[in-house]
Amino acid sequence: MLAQEIGEEQEHVTAMYERLDVLRERARGELDRVQGEATVGNLQAYSERESFTQHFSGRVHQLSAVERGLCFGRIDETGGERFHIGRIGLFDEEYEALLVDWRTPLAQSFYRATPAAPLGVTRRRHIRLHGRTVVGVDDDVLDLDALGAADRSTLIGEAALLSSLGANRTGRMNEIVATIQTEQDEIIRAELPGVLVVQGGPGTGKTVVALHRAAYLLYTHRDQLARTGVLVVGPNPTFLRYIDQVLPSLGETDVVLATVGELYPGIAATAPESAEATRIKGDLAMAEVVERAVQGFQRVPEATIRFKVDQHELALRPSAVRKAKEKALDAGEPHNPARRVFVRRIITVLTNQIVDTIGRQYVGAEDVEDLRKELIEDDRVQAILDHLWPELTPQLLVSVLLSSPERLAAAAPHLTDAERAAIRRPIDAPWTPSDVPLLDEAAELIGELDADVAARRQQAAAAAAESADTWKYAREVVQVQLESENVVVMPWEIEQFAELVHRRTELIEKPVTVAERAASDRGWVFGHVIVDEAQELTAMDWRLLMRRCPRRSMTLVGDIAQTGSDAGVRSWAEVLDRYAPRRWRAAELTVNYRTPTEIMTVAAGVLTAIDPLLTAPTSVRAGNSAPWLRSTRSEDFTETLLAAIESERAAVGDGRIAVIAPASRTAALAAALPTVAESNDPAILEAPVALLDPSAAKGLEFDAVLIADPAGIIAESPRGLSDLYVAATRATKRLGVLADGVLPDVLIGGEQ
Numbered sequence: 001m002l003a004q005e006i007g008e009e010q011e012h013v014t015a016m017y018e019r020l021d022v023l024r025e026r027a028r029g030e031l032d033r034v035q036g037e038a039t040v041g042n043l044q045a046y047s048e049r050e051s052f053t054q055h056f057s058g059r060v061h062q063l064s065a066v067e068r069g070l071c072f073g074r075i076d077e078t079g080g081e082r083f084h085i086g087r088i089g090l091f092d093e094e095y096e097a098l099l100v101d102w103r104t105p106l107a108q109s110f111y112r113a114t115p116a117a118p119l120g121v122t123r124r125r126h127i128r129l130h131g132r133t134v135v136g137v138d139d140d141v142l143d144l145d146a147l148g149a150a151d152r153s154t155l156i157g158e159a160a161l162l163s164s165l166g167a168n169r170t171g172r173m174n175e176i177v178a179t180i181q182t183e184q185d186e187i188i189r190a191e192l193p194g195v196l197v198v199q200g201g202p203g204t205g206k207t208v209v210a211l212h213r214a215a216y217l218l219y220t221h222r223d224q225l226a227r228t229g230v231l232v233v234g235p236n237p238t239f240l241r242y243i244d245q246v247l248p249s250l251g252e253t254d255v256v257l258a259t260v261g262e263l264y265p266g267i268a269a270t271a272p273e274s275a276e277a278t279r280i281k282g283d284l285a286m287a288e289v290v291e292r293a294v295q296g297f298q299r300v301p302e303a304t305i306r307f308k309v310d311q312h313e314l315a316l317r318p319s320a321v322r323k324a325k326e327k328a329l330d331a332g333e334p335h336n337p338a339r340r341v342f343v344r345r346i347i348t349v350l351t352n353q354i355v356d357t358i359g360r361q362y363v364g365a366e367d368v369e370d371l372r373k374e375l376i377e378d379d380r381v382q383a384i385l386d387h388l389w390p391e392l393t394p395q396l397l398v399s400v401l402l403s404s405p406e407r408l409a410a411a412a413p414h415l416t417d418a419e420r421a422a423i424r425r426p427i428d429a430p431w432t433p434s435d436v437p438l439l440d441e442a443a444e445l446i447g448e449l450d451a452d453v454a455a456r457r458q459q460a461a462a463a464a465a466e467s468a469d470t471w472k473y474a475r476e477v478v479q480v481q482l483e484s485e486n487v488v489v490m491p492w493e494i495e496q497f498a499e500l501v502h503r504r505t506e507l508i509e510k511p512v513t514v515a516e517r518a519a520s521d522r523g524w525v526f527g528h529v530i531v532d533e534a535q536e537l538t539a540m541d542w543r544l545l546m547r548r549c550p551r552r553s554m555t556l557v558g559d560i561a562q563t564g565s566d567a568g569v570r571s572w573a574e575v576l577d578r579y580a581p582r583r584w585r586a587a588e589l590t591v592n593y594r595t596p597t598e599i600m601t602v603a604a605g606v607l608t609a610i611d612p613l614l615t616a617p618t619s620v621r622a623g624n625s626a627p628w629l630r631s632t633r634s635e636d637f638t639e640t641l642l643a644a645i646e647s648e649r650a651a652v653g654d655g656r657i658a659v660i661a662p663a664s665r666t667a668a669l670a671a672a673l674p675t676v677a678e679s680n681d682p683a684i685l686e687a688p689v690a691l692l693d694p695s696a697a698k699g700l701e702f703d704a705v706l707i708a709d710p711a712g713i714i715a716e717s718p719r720g721l722s723d724l725y726v727a728a729t730r731a732t733k734r735l736g737v738l739a740d741g742v743l744p745d746v747l748i749g750g751e752q
């Protein structure tokens with residue numbers, strides 16, 4: 001029976017691949033044709049060709065990306081209808097559906113139907129492919145009564161999920177479209193507006209669900225999100241590399257992946273910094289510190305400033321400066337635009353003094369203008385204005401603030417001397433990730449430089465004019481193409497083409513994608529923001545992110561129990577009641593798909609030590625090997641660790657291993673263990689053995705994990721137990737713990 005079922009599915013699958021080949025060939029043919037056309041040397045013809053090139057190469061790329069595992073399921077409905085579910089939708093020449101896209105509402109019951117709530121589905125079939133060959137089918141029967149007698153005898157039960165979870169890890173995260181679980185699907189398809197917080201223990205699929213949600217939202221709300229973009233924020237660059245294949249493999253490329261440290265355009269903030277400095281700089285009080293630092297650059301002199309311009313004796317009294325300052329601040333404008341008002345007032349004061357000495361009756365309106373101009377161009381006047389109210393840049397402000405003990409003392413009176421010393425550093429020190437929210441805060445308070453404002457206005461006016469032209473042109477191009485029947489275009493593609501021609505024409509003059517534009521514009525407002533490992537964000541990070549998403553359409557996934565930084569989140573309500581009151585909702589993921597039961601028992605002991613009220617997620621499967629917990633004398637530590645690595649390598653074959661050690665020991669261990677890759681090594685994800693500290697291991701997973709010196713991990717930070725919990729939940733198959741000296745009592749279970 002199984003062979004017959006497989007044979008029938010094979011027929012369907014073969015038809016789908018044949019259709020895919022036809023569509024791919026057609027798109028390739030169009031691409032070749034468009035690229036081979038002689039270019040009529042004007043910009044518009046070039047633009048037109050580029051538009052079609054982009055469309056067809058995007059289509060070829062999408063159709064190639066879905067080759068692996070094109071179809072993975074089928075649903076049979078009570079009425080007798082059957083649908084195959086896959087990575088994209090496909091129709092045959094008669095527009096009969098061959099394959100339904102997993103993101104459509106029709107496909108939803110594939111993920112949601114249960115025997116308790118079958119949603120009109122009698123059978124859910126998982127189809128396993130090897131290349132283009134059907135190698136297995138597994139059925140879940142959801143409504144036995146609704147199945148006919150013939151159907152009943154063809155049931156094949158086997159968990160598709162478990163076979164995918166047991167596979168060796170490749171170092172890169174994979175998509176999970178074939179096996180999304182019901183509680184995950186509800187999150188993926190949740191509505192776009194508002195803030196959705198997904199709390200879930202380790203391995204519950206938070207990351208993978210967040211990424212599938214991005215793909216789902218881009219598919220369902222394409223019009224809205226294609227223009228504004230989706231931002232996915234991750235904890236570190238290694239993690240972003242770990243996940244960067246998932247969205248392209250789902251056919252989505254227009255997403256900005258970034259760490260918070262990359263969210264200030266033009267700055268790569270990657271320098272390391274102490275946990276204490278991160279804590280202090282992440283505190284919300286820093287917003288006021290930056291504000292006071294800006295105010296520190298708006299001075300009133302203690303004594304009258306006297307100077308000469310062209311024989312005229314001038315005097316700038318503190319009271320006149322104070323008044324000018326008050327006027328400048330009245331409008332609530334940022335520092336740089338407010339400076340314009342300040343400068344105007346001061347120049348008026350000085351002009352009046354000259355007019356008074358010459359005698360008002362001798363000075364006409366034009367002369368007054370000339371005088372003002374002369375004063376403003378005078379070096380001495382400029383130096384005074386720059387002293388009283390200089391034009392600033394955020395970079396200048398933050399680097400001066402953090403390098404000047406006096407400015408820091410004046411702006412941060414709430415900090416102790418030791419705390420100020422912890423964040424002080426040389427003026428030219430490289431930027432750290434926790435500087436980025438300070439720079440962003442400063443940018444808000446400072447505003448743009450005069451020169452930048454003028455340039456931007458000019459650009460905006462030119463862009464608006466061009467955009468109107470290119471839209472008109474785009475529609476004409478599409479019309480001409482359709483009339484000449486040069487290209488095969490489906491009716492629903494016409495608008496899409498016009499949009500493409502329009503965008504492409506713009507791109508030729510401004511060659512950037514939405515993702516690039518968003519990444520280079522600090523003021524960019526994203527349509528949706530997804531934050532992974534959201535528990536690690538500091539209060540200042542949240543402030544910055546909320547500015548990037550004033551509509552508050554966000555998905556935040558994280559686990560409070562894994563918070564490693566002292567500046568991180570302790571309660572979701574604490575963060576969200578501030579920024580999205582009554583506009584946030586919480587969901588929970590409860591099943592651990594990564595870590596087998598035996599390993600989770602060890603991790604659960606650590607979790608109880610963090611907080612006895614917390615419960616670990618339930619593992620979906622049992623493993624094949626019990627975790628081991630050993631201790632060794634310090635002098636034998638490295639050698640024992642080396643031997644353990646070798647035996648784990650033998651056990652996992654071509655799988656991946658991580659050695660997770662206290663941050664303070666990784667450098668020495670790297671020197672002693674020549675075969676391991678360190679976290680700053682770009683090849684770390686592909687390396688057979690990776691050496692990481694707990695914060696670098698966050699979000700990643702490995703076939704086998706060796707925790708080296710657990711007591712060192714606990715002792716290293718105030719949230720050391722959370723770090724140990726993170727380390728203990730990274731393994732998909734094997735866990736070993738090697739203590740340097742005594743094994744901490746929080747580690748229980750496993751073989752000792």
Ligand SMILES: Nc1ncnc2c1ncn2[C@@H]1O[C@H](COP(=O)(O)OP(=O)(O)OP(=O)(O)O)[C@@H](O)[C@H]1O
Nearest residue numbers: 176179180181202203204205206207208593594699
């Ligand atoms: N429905 C599913 N089908 C197949 N694999 C899944 C499913 N859900 C999760 N997984 C797998 O489980 C593993 C853990 O998922 P993920 O990394 O998203 O968890 P997480 O909640 O982000 O974990 P952590 O908090 O520890 O970082 C991944 O290998 C993921 O592919």
